Amino acid sequence: LGFAVLGLDGNKRSSFGDGIIELGKYGATAFPIIFATIAARLFKAVALWISEEGAKLGLLEQLVGSQSLGATVERFILLGIFDIPGAIVVLLWFLSPLGSQMSLRLLGLTSVDIISQTPVQYFNTTTPAGSRDINSGPDWAVFASASELAYDRPSLTAFVSANMLASTDVLKSPVDQWNNIKVPRLDAMAYSADASNNPWVPIANGSSMTWASLSGLMIQGLNASGNSTFIIQTSYIDVTCSDPMQTKARNEDGDINFTDMLKSVGLAVNINDASSPFSRENSLFLDTNSNSFTHFDAPQNLFYASRVALVTGTSGSNLSGIEVYNCSYTTPKIEGNVTCVGLDCAITQVRRWEDAPSSSLQPPFNWGEFSNLLLFIPGSLGYPHSSTASPVDQYMLGSDAPFSLGYKSYAPNFSKISGADFGKRLTTLINTVWQANLAPFSIPMGSSADFNAKAETLGWVPAATATAMNVQRFEKVKYAANRSHAIILIVITVVLQICAIVGLVLKEMTSAPDILGYVSTMTRDNVHNAVPSGGNTLDGVERARYLSDMWVQLADARPGDDVGHIVLRSVNNGNESKKGRLDKRRLYM
Secondary structure, three states, X not given: OHHHHHHHOOOEOOHHHHHHHHHHHHHHHHHHXXXXXXXHHHHHHHHHHHHHHOOOHHHHHHHHOOOOHHHHHHHHHHHOOOOHHHHHHHHHHHHHHHXXXXXXXXXXXXXEEEEEEEEEEEEOOOOOOOOOOOOOOOOOOHHHOHHHHHHHHHHHHHHHHHHHOOOHHHHHOOEOOOOOEOOEOHHHOOOOOOOOOOOOEEOOOOOOOOEOOOOOEOEEOOOOXXXXXXXXXXXXXXXXXXXXXXXXXXXXXXXXXXXXXHHHOOOOOOOOOOOHHHOOOOOEEEEOXXXXXXXXXXXXXXXXXXXXXXXXXXXXXXXXXXXXXXXXXXXXXXXXXXEEEOOEEEEEEEEXXXXXXXXXXXXXOOHHHHHHHHHHHHHOOOOOOOOOOOHHHXXXXXXXXXXXXXXXXXXXXXXXXXXXXXXXXXXHHHHHHHHHHHOOOXXXXXXXXOOOOOHHHOOOOOOOEEEEEEEEEEEEEEEEEOHHHHHHHHHHHHHHHHHHHHHHHHHHHOOOOOOOOOHHHHHOOOOOOOOOOOOOOOOHHHHHHHOOOOOEEEEEOOOOOOOEOEEEEEOOOHHXXXXXXXXXOOOEO
């Protein structure tokens, strides 16, 4: 058993090794039984052998009485003969419990970390603007063309709505409902953009954390049984807004005069159709003050306008109004430290991506993609009744249930929504829509998304992916042998085997019958026993077998004298045994 344990040390778990562990448990019970059998026979054989040559009675008593550890210690103390042979007998018996405990603690299971580096792929949102072409294979996006947007609008609307309908726990979680990792906003953390050493900033998950998008980034290539850490490089669209401005949408005569109104807030280039803001019976529209991306030396402007509650004109008539947020956006580039337990991952730390391939002032989309993005967002959660606020408006107002109004007529009021809060919500909305356009069908597939599909499966793969080097730590269960215990058990077992061999050899070398320690021996040449003469060559076991039916009694051979005499005598019936029964009050010699 000890050698088997040493051979299993460091090996992976197996049925044979588990059997050895179980055998060690049984060994703790079996070992003292086997030890007592061999040791008791040895000491009796030694006693009989030395008695032929002549030995001290005290030593013989010690040897014959050594039938167990308790009996050995008891006789050693009671005899009061503290010599070397007696001490050796006691020490040898103490090997019994020691061996028992060694067999119980021989082998166990331990876990070790195996570290390996393997590549993982993740959803890349930092593809340079204009590099996506619907005819170029997986490098693809819905907003790349108006026709593709028309085809995939239902899918995108369903995807964005599914994110909006997620539970509160999911909205606060570092992963989305498909277990994809969310990217945090830097301004939602204790992060200083001026930090010269660009430290890793830990993410404190909770209700105070705001995420750049309601959906996350898919990761592929993880091992379900390992723990992983790796760094991703990503980006998001960050929007900042000023406080809202309110203006009339109709003049005193009731005529729509959007153009003049929009010019007053800077929306003069793209909105030239007076009916375009609400032509789809929506309560909001998005636009920008530029018709191309000609430079990136300043943040790009973005305007969010919403039809609001009626205002009173000078003549007492009700005039519909529009509230406008003047916003700008950048594209922060960040590095995220991702930690995974199996397939469950989260970004735990972030910092600036200092060597990013493009400036944060450069948008992630080209002009055509940006135009389609602005066209899609107002109806990204569906188009409501003409008298009902858009679910998008409801979300931008901070509602946790943007679809809850139903048919209730309602015009939103943004007057109490600061530009800072509005910018955070618009950041989340735009990034959720933008990521959906890059991977409309694969984001809900989570880690099972196929990053290597062919061109004919466009839409089922992300528009672009990136690769990170993953440091994986696998917890491997292996056997751990207690080598010192195994060695001790081997030594004790060898000693026990020697004892067994010595006992057998001495038994063969001894001519005298084994009469030591048997009650039948006391009937030899005993005048008080009705035993036939002879039988001196019988050992104790043989004599006991022949006399097994004879009744004997420790009794007083002289019950009539003043001083009694204790002997082992044979008796024939119960009445005879009553005569001469020992009495503690009587004096015996």
